[in-house]
Amino acid sequence: MDNRIFDLCIIGSGPAGIITALEYSKLNPEKTILLVEYGKSDTVKNPLDDSIIISNLTNHHPVYECTNKKFGGSSETWGGRCVMYDEVDFIDRPIINNGCTWDLDLFEEVKKYLSQTAAYFECGEAKFNLNQIDKFEKTRIADDFDSENISDSVVERWSMPTRFGIRYRKEIFANKNITLIEGYEARSFEKPIADGKVSLLELVDWDNKVKQIEARDFVIAAGAQESTRLLLRNLQLFKNLNDVPHSLGKYYQGHLSGKIASVQFYGNPKKTDYAFLRDDDGIYLRRRFQFKADYLIENNLLNTAIWLDNPLYYDPKHGSGAMSFMYMAMITPFLGKKLAPPAIADSITKGKVENLDKHLLNIIKGFPFSISKPAIIFFKRFMLKRKLPGVFLYSPENKYALHFHSEQIPYEGNTITLSEDGDKLLINYTLTDDDINSVIALHKELDQSLQKSGCGKLEYWFPEADLFNEIKKMSRDGIHQSGTTRIANSAEKGVVDRNLKIFGTANIYVCSSSVFPTSGQANPTFFLGAFAVRLAHELTYKK
Template structure:
């Protein structure tokens, strides 16, 4: 059930409290409610975006060119980051769980354990099915240096609040409070969480709620912000000031340094969006095989064709100019894509629209037909296309990479001396890309160049000389919406903030369910993997609540931690 504010919370006690109503928070809370367990879920925002509430996420970027503005990288509203999600679903790969000496991270769970929860995660996120391969391309069968049978799926409903609308409206075991911002975590002497401090996001009204189990699912940045604030009252908590909390911040390395010219139209067809038998749009991706990655010490990366930069009218396409003008008009652009995505296609100074209008004049009928068909495929049925792909006679497209960012402890966030209007310290964000990130992208291109020619798929046409490519990758590197690694899983507290059950090493009844727990970034969008881990956590918590064992924590009854903390 959904209500606004803090009424009835001050001095109360709840067995499970979840902070954040994004994809992970709502998936976990509704799954627990389905299992018959009462859950309180706190959401800082309301049902719609509110600039006054969103301003609570303000902070400082050490390099604004590297990180999305915090006002668009987070979403304080019901549904959380699902309101920003482009809707691309895919799992991590087995290579991500392999011990790689050139990657400073280790997963404490196996790949098969994560994948065990993917069918439920795919269903929970309306992704069609947990099927992430398609029929191999015939040209690739004899040369497996790279693989082209992996796919991304487009989810049909990205917004978590829509997916879970029925439970939100009707389930009496689900108590969802909007405009409820957690400002502090109160710990007992034995390290367990005893209570949380909550403030009304608009009025500043305060309440203290006692909890048995607390799950932070407020996104990577905001979850880590709460943990860093909690560390101030006990410096050694969460590994201490030199520990992993707030470090190893990762997103993905994205961009293009080359175009692909396909050998024939059949190859172009293979990389277009298509609906599969499981009921969602899919798109083929190219990745280096595990053997290739391990042999050459590469970071994981996927590649796929995209249209030329829509802001550059020299593409001469009426359709692409129409897309650019739609995105440049912010009210319309925000209805089509999230602001963080829109700004990647529209420069701060878009310049004159006249060249785009000239392009549009050359192909008005085709542009109208494309717009009608795209809107139909995006909004007109049960399947939702996650992007667009405009064919051209030259068979020439940008060859886009979505690459793993290496864990780097100097890539980090910390609390600044500034506070928001509720008294919470603001974040300083220092997302860093390093030479290893760029080196891997360039060397993967080198290896793939020959493979594309050998298989007959096509050829690469680079946009700059070989000696300039490393710097070009670093110049393009910027992210901010995936927020990976800041409270990562580990085998022990020196290595991670949470254990293999997402429980904090130094606070066993405090769990983290966000992208922050992922030790590596891989090539995949992290959303569905995080939902899978959250559903795994829901089953774990339900099992503990079904077989309680007394542990004294702050004078209250707590459950033991069956991982032995």
């Protein structure tokens, strides 16, 4: 790498960084781009992750289950689920404590870039409602489902899953105007001049050798935790403001997630969409129960998706030889790591190694299907280009577990801060009572809707008095990180403006889910990709 001035320097090479680089390169083939990655291709442990301290490991995954510091970033262990945010996420509501600092106009603007985003994620057309797809229009999740407050037509789309590091490495290296350097940490920006421009960034490699980079524009796309750390270390960037934005490092949020009930459908079990659908392009889709915006607003509840799932793998009472076989494979140390990323594996096994004799009995009773079903699943999941995204087993009883995935309130007490010496990143994270009570209320509404239409009913796994504590124990995030550098219309409310530019600067941007002020029901990866495409256009056409 020479001493030239780059047109654009991007810090971080996860999906956001890669998409920004590739889209900007397409729009500006004559301009130069530097893509800076802290991790190395053989990275296992690293000093940055080792310096993160999490106060609440009950509700937050350990560090190495939350980040991937190497080319490809979070996509290295991403499941491939592509989900859209909803209109209600952009509407301020009392339950989120005036924490909605973006708006519907921005939502509509970002949606213009969904087709390009879907192409990067290889998840087909950017259609997230079955009523937009002719072959599925007006179909139902199960016999007799009908509800004025709940939709069963919203879907998640699935990528290959696209491992961005593998998928786009050749394209990045073949692109003559993109330079990738690995093993460098972005450490210090120079102070902005009077008009807010910053020209120099100091990089430090793993051997503490310093390198200075000069660029016309900078994009921080290092993931929520590291993007926040970089800004906390560079408060001089805000010298042209009256003060450092109050919200920097605050409102850290993710999702509540888990299972507290099953659904018993009354109709024909063969007509229940319990697993994946495929569109005409062979893309995997999956239905979700979602609560309509008017209902959420009127009842002051949080945006939540609920989908059909398998019973708990670790509990042999399910009686499925195939599930017992897959559970035992997941708890096998070497094999389990190959079958699923740590956070996903934990959601399946819950860290439990127990009742192995009963699981073995299930396998024997179910033989040979105990082995043949997992074998077919293994082939579809690992041997095909368009991989089976997950495993959902048919229930002849028409009974399925329900998995909830709920918005979290932007709570000021959930923070990412630096230690006094500046060497450690401290994460303080908890759940509020309103987070949990909303989950309970929405399960009750689903139950009432199913019973009213004659479609089915919910069967709770715990006594009603225990639901609050059970949800609090089972909900664990830290993977879907957002909120700490949030979008707003002013520095009094947020850290970046609607174009992702840091307040007080003229040419530094943040492209991370940390800019999302509300978490909604969706995991943030796909929607962040749409912001990355939009940012590449903003950098190209800005005045």
